[in-house]
Amino acid sequence: MSYNAILLKKRPNVTITPDVFEIVTKPMPELAEGEFLVKQTHMSLDPAMRGWMSADRDSYIPPVELGDVMRASGIGDVVASRHPDFPVGTRVMGMMGWTEYFVAKGGLSPVPTTVPQEALLSVVALPGVTAYHGLYEVLKPEAGQTLVVTGAAGSVGSMVGQLAKLEGVRVVGVAGSDEKCQWLTEMLGFDAAINYKDADFAEQLAAVTPNGIDLFFENTGGVAQQPIYQRMNAHGRIAVCGMIADYNTETPQPGPNWMNIVRKRLMIQGFTMPDHYHRFAEYGQKLAEHLMAGHLKYRAHMLHGLDSAIEGINLLFTGENQGKLIVEL
Amino acid sequence: MSYNAILLKKRPNVTITPDVFEIVTKPMPELAEGEFLVKQTHMSLDPAMRGWMSADRDSYIPPVELGDVMRASGIGDVVASRHPDFPVGTRVMGMMGWTEYFVAKGGLSPVPTTVPQEALLSVVALPGVTAYHGLYEVLKPEAGQTLVVTGAAGSVGSMVGQLAKLEGVRVVGVAGSDEKCQWLTEMLGFDAAINYKDADFAEQLAAVTPNGIDLFFENTGGVAQQPIYQRMNAHGRIAVCGMIADYNTETPQPGPNWMNIVRKRLMIQGFTMPDHYHRFAEYGQKLAEHLMAGHLKYRAHMLHGLDSAIEGINLLFTGENQGKLIVEL
Structure with missing residues (x-):
């Protein structure tokens, strides 16, 4: 009896190439008292993984050590247990890594078996709590304001926009294809969506934000940043959640000049979720309620088999x- | 009986040239009931004037209209009065403009005649309240933190540094000459001061901020911004008060890439004081107490005669x- 896991073997240079990973086969472990064995069924691939793979010690959480199993959150079922709180059949969610099986003593949260795993990973897990925190704790939306979110068709951006709509905010999404834009307006109820690759992006943005922009949820950086920043209103608020356009480049683009920060008294706040673990249960509860009420739609892009993560992770950076x-295991 | 005033005649292109102003001679006015006449004795020249002269309607206060007396704050003495609260001999401070005399119905604050006017304009007036607000309401210093302030020898920067020292903060000033740096460390008690024109500015900055930078009070923009930003610590806070290096340029330099805002969860807040008028009395009281206790030193650069403002204002932008x-009138 054995299972596969994927180790981080070396640090990526610029893009993530298959040779940074190593697939290993491990013997199925014996459980000690207090341990339980999880068969992971669904593993989340997230943009933050690019940062976890780099050796930058200044980052918000330590990088994955070379030779360790690559870090990931996922959902699985307990298949053997010597822990009274996690009997066989319990479904759990948490950080298990790029692995088919995982031995735990705790640190994972039970989740209901009545909600599809992809709904939990898409809405209630990291993307959802990230969207929830950034919107309510950083941007603090008020009805009638205009919000622009980049990476709007992504797992975080799509939640930001849908939550903001529930608050009576005008929501404009920025995404990288016409198909994604169509999904945002037709399926998620965004007021407008713009493809940042369009040559007339800035003109389109002006047309759909006639009263300027009060709130900017920034997931991507890249070419959309400057035109959005230029249309910020006085006392505008900007939540900087990610810069996915810059994760895989050697020479990140410069940011906008700070003069508008003074003139318009802008507030710009970066945030990452490990700072806010203590709020996860509260946010997750709210998100689950919205999910059950049908307020939050999601779209899951499923890959199949552990190995598919190696190539699949780059889909996040190409959009x-x-x-x-x-990844369904 | 007549007096001189200076009007804004046209908007400056890039630098402020003398032909944007017009000196006019006005007849001494008759006072109506409820009015009083102030002979202005000291007029403040401030970097914000560059913004007031431009036609940018998006700015935080409306520009000076063409043909109007140029805006400025100053101190003067009531020399004639038909207002019961402002008898002759009252010393007042407030917005009077580039003028030798000013007729008011109110809107000016009485100030003590026992404190030198230049101390009031340097410490208690706009520079002081700006420093006070930015330090306490935006940066929120804690003892043991490291603060870097640009434009450190300026009227705002020098107050920021001195107030921060009173809170047990390590204070590093950035200024544009060795003489200014010497004044900061030897006379004001800054822990270190660096000339941003030095080729090895970034190395010097690293040497005097061995524990990184927690708080950044930005007055200038320009070449110092990027190296300071790069040394910000996690959860660092940045107050953006001015960008004087960019006020007189046609092509403002780009800002830093936003990746560090995420990685280090930075908070960047722009502010301008017209938003906080209601706090001025409170801040002024605290600053006056510090001034009287000898905690706050200042240096006044005196010009003489109303006309001297026309050339003199550019000293602010050349440093x-x-x-x-x-301007002493």
Whole structure:
């Protein structure tokens, strides 16, 4: 009896190439008292993984050590247990890594078996709590304001926009294909969506934000940043959640000049979720309620088999994924 | 009986040239019931004037209209009065403009005649309240933190550094001449001061901020911004008060890439004081107490005669002023 896992073997240079990973086969472990064995069924692939793979010690959480199993969150079922709180059949969610099986003593959260795993990973897990925190704790939306979100068709951006709509905010999404834009307006109820690759992006943005922009949820950086920043209103608020356009480049583009920060008294706040673990249960509860009420739609892009993560992770950086990227094991 | 005033005649192109102003001679006015006449004795020249002169309607206060007296704050003495609260001999401070005399119905604040006017304009007036607000309401210093302030020898920067020292903060000033740096460390008690024109500025900055930078009070923009930003610590806070290096340029330099805002969860807040008028009395009281206790030193750069403002204002943008720029009338 054995299972596969994927180790981080070396650090990526610029793009993530298959040779940075190593697939290993491990013997199925014996459980000690207090341990339980999880068969992971669904593993989440997230943009933050690019940062976890780099050796930058200044980052918000330590990088994955070379030779360790690559880090990931996922969902699985307990298949053997010597822990009274996690009997066989319990479904759990948490950080298990790029692996088919995982031995735990705790640190994973039970989740209901009545909700599809991809819904939990798409809405209630990291993307959802990230969207929830950034919207309510950083941007603090008020009805009637205009919000622009980049990476709008992504797992975080799509939740930001849908939550903001529930608050009476005008929501404009920025995404990288016409198909994604169509999904945002037709399926998720965004007021407008613009493809940042369009040559007249800035003109389109002006047309759909006639009263300027009060709130900017930034997931991507890249070419959309400057035109959005220029249209910020006085006392505008900007939540900087990610810069996915810059994760895989050697020479990140410069940011906008700071003069508008003074003139318009802008507030710009970067945030990452490990700072806010203590709020996850509260946010997750709210998100689950919205999910059950049908307020939050999601789209999962499923890959199949552990090995598919190796090539699949790059879909996040090319923007080719159609929704939350999940590996079904 | 007549007096001189200076009007804004046209908007400056890039630099402020003398032909944007017009000196006019006005007849001494008759006072109506409820009015009083102030002979202005000291007029403040401030970097914000560059913004007030431009036609940019998006700015935080409306520009000076063409043909109007140029805006400025100053101090003067009531020399004639038909207002019961402002008898002759009252000393007042407030917005009077580039003028030798000013007729008011109110809107000016009485100030003590026992404190030198240049101390009031340097410490208690706009520079002081700006420093106070930015430090306490935006940066929120804690003892043991490291603060870097640009434009450190300026009227705002020098107050920021001195107030921060009172809170047990390590204070590093950035200024544009060795003489200014010497003044900061030897006279004001800054822990270190660096000339941003030095080729090895970034190395010097690293040497005097061995634990990184927690708080950044930005007055200038320009070449110092990027190296300071790069040394910000996690959860660092940045107050953006001015960008004086960019006020007189046609092509403002780009800002830093936003990746560090995410990685380090930085908070960047722009502010301008017209938003906070209601706090001025409170801040002024605290600053006056510090001034009287000898906690706050200042340096006034005096010009003489109303006309001297026309050439003198450019000293602020070349950095040639030595302390708070004041026109004695």
